[in-house]
Amino acid sequence: MINHDDYVKINIGPSHPAMHGTLRVVAYTDGETVVSADPEIGYLHRGVEKLGEHLSYHQFIPITDRLNYCSAICNNVSYEMAVEKLLGVSAPEKAQLVRIIMMELARIADHQVCVGILGVDLGAFTPFFYLIIQREEIYEIFEHYNGARLTNTFGRIGGVEADLPKDFEQRWKKLKEGIARANEETDKLLTHNRIWMDRTIGVTTFSAEDALAWGFTGPCLRACGVKRDLRKDEPYSVYDRFDFEVPVGKYGDVFDRYMVRMREMEESVKIIDQAFKLYKDMPADAPLMAKVPKTIKPPAGEVYSAIESPNGELGFFIKSDGSDKPYRIKIRPPCYMVYQAFPEMVKGEMIADLIACLSSLNVIAGELDR
Amino acid sequence: MSLKDQVQSCLGPLVVAVSECQGDLSVEVSRENIKAALSKLKEDPGLSFDFLSDLFGVDNSELYKKTAAKPAKKAEAETAPEEPPKPQEFPPRFEVIYLLLSLKTNKRLQVKVRVPEENPVVDSVVSLFKAATWPEREAYDMYGIRFNGHPDLRRLLMWEGFPAYPLRKDYPLEGRGEERHLIYD
Numbered sequence: 350m351i352n353h354d355d356y357v358k359i360n361i362g363p364s365h366p367a368m369h370g371t372l373r374v375v376a377y378t379d380g381e382t383v384v385s386a387d388p389e390i391g392y393l394h395r396g397v398e399k400l401g402e403h404l405s406y407h408q409f410i411p412i413t414d415r416l417n418y419c420s421a422i423c424n425n426v427s428y429e430m431a432v433e434k435l436l437g438v439s440a441p442e443k444a445q446l447v448r449i450i451m452m453e454l455a456r457i458a459d460h461q462v463c464v465g466i467l468g469v470d471l472g473a474f475t476p477f478f479y480l481i482i483q484r485e486e487i488y489e490i491f492e493h494y495n496g497a498r499l500t501n502t503f504g505r506i507g508g509v510e511a512d513l514p515k516d517f518e519q520r521w522k523k524l525k526e527g528i529a530r531a532n533e534e535t536d537k538l539l540t541h542n543r544i545w546m547d548r549t550i551g552v553t554t555f556s557a558e559d560a561l562a563w564g565f566t567g568p569c570l571r572a573c574g575v576k577r578d579l580r581k582d583e584p585y586s587v588y589d590r591f592d593f594e595v596p597v598g599k600y601g602d603v604f605d606r607y608m609v610r611m612r613e614m615e616e617s618v619k620i621i622d623q624a625f626k627l628y629k630d631m632p633a634d635a636p637l638m639a640k641v642p643k644t645i646k647p648p649a650g651e652v653y654s655a656i657e658s659p660n661g662e663l664g665f666f667i668k669s670d671g672s673d674k675p676y677r678i679k680i681r682p683p684c685y686m687v688y689q690a691f692p693e694m695v696k697g698e699m700i701a702d703l704i705a706c707l708s709s710l711n712v713i714a715g716e717l718d719r
Numbered sequence: 720m721s722l723k724d725q726v727q728s729c730l731g732p733l734v735v736a737v738s739e740c741q742g743d744l745s746v747e748v749s750r751e752n753i754k755a756a757l758s759k760l761k762e763d764p765g766l767s768f769d770f771l772s773d774l775f776g777v778d779n780s781e782l783y784k785k786t787a788a789k790p791a792k793k794a795e796a797e798t799a800p801e802e803p804p805k806p807q808e809f810p811p812r813f814e815v816i817y818l819l820l821s822l823k824t825n826k827r828l829q830v831k832v833r834v835p836e837e838n839p840v841v842d843s844v845v846s847l848f849k850a851a852t853w854p855e856r857e858a859y860d861m862y863g864i865r866f867n868g869h870p871d872l873r874r875l876l877m878w879e880g881f882p883a884y885p886l887r888k889d890y891p892l893e894g895r896g897e898e899r900h901l902i903y904d
Contacts, residue, residue, distance in 0.1 A: 390875065390876065391875060391876035391877060391878070394876040394877070396885065398886060399885060399886055399890075399892060400892070402888075403892050434741050435741065437741060559849075561769070561770060561822070562848065562849045562850065563849050563850050564770070564771055564772070564848070564849075564850025577822065582825050583825050650740035650741065651740055651743070651745070651816075651829070652740055652741050652743050653743055653772075653818055653827065653829065655772070662772065664772065664773065664818075666773070666775070666816070666818070668777060670781075670782050670785060676781075676782060677777050677778075679773065679775045679816075681772060681773040681818070685853060686850055686853075689850075689852050689853040690849070718876060719876075
């Protein structure tokens with residue numbers, strides 16, 4: 350136990366531009382070196398799980414938008430898949446393809462925001478604009494699909510509401526070029542930049558054993574060198590039909606997390622290309638919804654279903670008592686597990702690296718506090 | 720050998736009950752044995768459940784009331800009316816569920832313990848899985864379940880000094896009008 354009187358106490362957040370929403374860290378520092386850092390969470394706690402116990406199964410879908418608001422579609426689909434598992438139905442093939450296309454677009458948007466903000470926090474403002482312009486295009490597609498940009502409330506329990514918009518192919522062609530261009534420009538500006546390398550390489554390295562012990566998933570785990578991706582390891586939906594790589598890092602530092610996210614965007618583009626090809630071959634009147642009753646009353650039981658969201662394993666545990674409302678919903682947010690190791694990660698690092706570490710973990714307060 | 724048999728042969732007498740729902744296997748063990756059971760599942764070479772995906776509490780009080788209400792009515796009609804109704808005996812109120820994952824076999828398992836309301840204490844598993852640090856704090860915060868041996872059992876999402884456990888079923892959705900008094904130190 351350290352004697353806190355010997356060190357300078359620095360309070361960062363909850364209202365601070367580098368704290369990504371409403372996070373708060375109380376750090377004790379010796380000069381500029383962090384001796385201990387205690388994250389305090391709960392500033393965005395809205396009682397989503399309690400709320401879920403009082404809403405019907407359909408009514409909970411819009412609530413899931415407010416978890417990881419950078420990729421709301423992944424939350425929606427994860428929840429819908431959990432209810433489908435409880436009901437014992439699965440969405441038709443065409444709906445699965447629409448879901449995958451939308452989820453991968455959301456993944457790209459999420460990674461673009463993460464990389465962009467990481468740059469901003471480290472003083473590189475330009476890549477942010479390159480990436481955000483393309484994210485805007487992705488949001489245009491979402492808006493074109495169901496009218497919402499950020500909180501999409503995408504899909505239904507048992508399928509999706511509509512086919513892809515007619516001009517999707519055209520938009521996707523344009524967007525694909527845009528994403529490639531933005532990634533290339535970001536890569537040129539950052540990857541081999543002396544300042545960027547100095548600020549990220551070797552900063553808050555984390556070993557694979559530690560990462561697994563702390564329950565890391567997603568890009569933060571892959572940056573440590575563990576090749577684990579639910580899309581490959583426990584293929585859900587129709588992910589087993591696509592050919593894509595799982596990029597991994599080696600040292601688990603900020604640079605590896607950045608590189609993994611950059612590479613993952615390219616893989617997502619590949620998946621969308623393949624999925625859209627399959628989608629185009631489907632007959633135009635193929636069903637989009639499985640047979641699901643209007644009032645959903647699943648049999649009593651408890652299931653856990655997880656998908657690979659942009660941040661890692663996003664799971665929903667649903668316990669049903671046979672009524673039209675879930676008895677208990679537990680959300681397993683990926684960045685919750687990652688953020689709890691934060692004190693261990695930043696111990697002995699500089700206080701400016703604390704900010705870099707936080708940005709690279711992509712901690713989203715809405716998902717963290719629920 | 721199915722996962723169910725493998726788990727049963729690994730845990731042996733520690734298993735209290737086994738259930739399955741839509742392919743999700745769930746094993747109940749008694750409260751005293753949770754640490755032993757999890758470490759057995761972790762060390763077993765065939766199973767190697769070495770990754771704790773999540774941990775959380777469940778309040779079953781309403782569920783028991785609902786299921787108990789139906790047979791009680793039937794019994795009333797059959798038995799003599801002068802017999803005084805016995806006070807209902809429910810199983811322990813809370814559950815703690817551990818979601819385990821094996822990185823080797825990609826299989827998942829739910830491990831469950833029942834925790835009574837009068838003495839809601841479970842052994843902490845932080846020494847086995849560091850990932851349990853915050854989830855245990857959250858279960859304490861939301862249900863008042865205490866974890867024996869946890870290094871830092873404070874409230875996580877609610878503020879220190881919050882007078883209730885909000886995810887318990889008897890806590891109203893709207894809250895009870897608690898106010899946070901900020902203390903600046």
